[in-house]
Amino acid sequence: MFSSFVCIPRAISFQSITSHSSSKSEKAQRIDHHFRKIHRSVNMESLQNRYLFAEIFMRESEYAERNPNARLIKLGIGDTTEPIPDIITSAMAEQALALSIAQGYKGYGPEQGNRELKRAIAETFYKDMQVKENEIFVSDGAQCDISRVQMLLDSSLSIAVQDPTFPAYIDSSVIVGRGGTFKAESGKYKKIVYMKCGAENNFFPNLSTTPRTDLIFFCSPNNPTGSAASRQQLKQLVEFAKENGSIIIYDAAYAAYISDESPRSIFEIPGAKEVAIEISSFSKFAGFTGVRLGWTVVPEELLYANGYPIIKDYDRIVCTCFNGASNIVQAGGLACLSPQGFQALKRTMRNYMENAKILVDTFESLGLKVYGGKNGPYVWVHFPGLSSWQVFNQILERAAIVTVPGIGFGPGGEGYIRLSAFGHRDSVLEASRRLRMLL
Numbered sequence: 001m002f003s004s005f006v007c008i009p010r011a012i013s014f015q016s017i018t019s020h021s022s023s024k025s026e027k028a029q030r031i032d033h034h035f036r037k038i039h040r041s042v043n044m045e046s047l048q049n050r051y052l053f054a055e056i057f058m059r060e061s062e063y064a065e066r067n068p069n070a071r072l073i074k075l076g077i078g079d080t081t082e083p084i085p086d087i088i089t090s091a092m093a094e095q096a097l098a099l100s101i102a103q104g105y106k107g108y109g110p111e112q113g114n115r116e117l118k119r120a121i122a123e124t125f126y127k128d129m130q131v132k133e134n135e136i137f138v139s140d141g142a143q144c145d146i147s148r149v150q151m152l153l154d155s156s157l158s159i160a161v162q163d164p165t166f167p168a169y170i171d172s173s174v175i176v177g178r179g180g181t182f183k184a185e186s187g188k189y190k191k192i193v194y195m196k197c198g199a200e201n202n203f204f205p206n207l208s209t210t211p212r213t214d215l216i217f218f219c220s221p222n223n224p225t226g227s228a229a230s231r232q233q234l235k236q237l238v239e240f241a242k243e244n245g246s247i248i249i250y251d252a253a254y255a256a257y258i259s260d261e262s263p264r265s266i267f268e269i270p271g272a273k274e275v276a277i278e279i280s281s282f283s284k285f286a287g288f289t290g291v292r293l294g295w296t297v298v299p300e301e302l303l304y305a306n307g308y309p310i311i312k313d314y315d316r317i318v319c320t321c322f323n324g325a326s327n328i329v330q331a332g333g334l335a336c337l338s339p340q341g342f343q344a345l346k347r348t349m350r351n352y353m354e355n356a357k358i359l360v361d362t363f364e365s366l367g368l369k370v371y372g373g374k375n376g377p378y379v380w381v382h383f384p385g386l387s388s389w390q391v392f393n394q395i396l397e398r399a400a401i402v403t404v405p406g407i408g409f410g411p412g413g414e415g416y417i418r419l420s421a422f423g424h425r426d427s428v429l430e431a432s433r434r435l436r437m438l439l
Contacts, residue, residue, distance in 0.1 A: 132300070139293070141283060204227075225371055252280045359419050
């Protein structure tokens with residue numbers, strides 16, 4: 001079944017493409033820059049190639065140019081596709097129209113977010129967890145908050161990440177100087193601890209063999225594997241952080257998709273407020289990928305070694321580097337968390353998870369090992385003996401389907417591909433048909 005995947009008709013090297021034209025203006029630029037005294041950041045130089053999803057977009061664009069009549073199905077980047085419910089867009093439209101009259105006009109809001117929205121986030125997602133309104137910082141999205149947290153914490157601190165993991169944790173760590181040199185033979189940065197999270201250990205790291213680090217990035221449900229950590233596993237993680245004096249940076253962007261008894265927040269675990277920061281987002285459960293809204297919880301109990309509250313420094317970072325999320329978008333966020341809005345969003349999420357089941361069933365029927373698709377909108381498929389870029393290229397070239405190669409999420413992703421369930425139903429069904437024919 002897999003023999004057709006071994007050879008690639010057109011292998012594409014995973015590196016940036018640079019122009020070598022030599023116009024007069026470019027020659028002048030090359031001469032002029034020798035007189036400049038500002039050197040490129042060694043941290044930026046340490047970054048490997050281009051950002052994963054930019055690389056995928058480049059390959060997708062090249063394929064589209066060579067095959068202008070192909071109907072490309074995009075199951076790669078986790079971008080939502082279903083329309084935002086009217087009750088939510090109406091709230092944003094109303095807020096926008098109010099800006100045109102004196103009585104409705106608003107300028108700057110609190111950098112930390114609208115108080116009513118913060119209260120709604122606390123009541124919806126952190127009921128009975130003692131998360132206070134002032135511990136919630138509303139933002140323009142989880143990925144931006146990952147970088148703000150990086151700015152908050154000293155660049156000398158050591159870090160651990162799940163392997164495989166969302167690449168922004170590693171890339172942003174490298175940018176602030178925590179990565180060290182990149183080792184091509186291992187595909188790892190020297191200073192980063194990679195916690196193997198594969199099928200063999202139920203997608204949870206062996207903490208008994210994990211070295212102590214200052215920071216631990218942890219995502220549940222995990223991107224890319226779609227696996228959600230159990231309550232017992234998160235208790236182990238919190239205890240591990242307490243014993244080592246570490247801080248967990250917990251990404252809960254997909255928590256709304258959890259369908260079993262797995263915790264939806266790290267703060268469901270006793271003692272987590274002493275060791276964790278939680279980052280979350282409206283992007284994936286509310287379809288706000290282009291609207292941009294998220295939040296971060298920094299508990300008052302979380303302290304530096306000298307006893308100073310970390311929340312005070314995070315508040316300073318937010319006030320210095322961010323003027324607050326858009327008033328219009330926050331109105332939409334509040335509508336998302338209304339009873340009617342949240343019910344409408346649950347219907348959309350069910351639709352995506354039904355897509356995930358279709359993809360899981362498709363690959364399982366072909367005899368492949370498939371993970372995820374139950375507590376998160378990602379499907380993680382193993383192709384033993386093959387490189388993930390090989391599989392990516394073959395599925396793109398021969399089925400016109402965009403996926404994500406597992407190696408893009410770290411060495412632990414080699415041999416896997418990730419598919420997103422964020423597609424229209426007809427596209428997912430067509431992808432299923434093509435994959436059955438291809439494999």
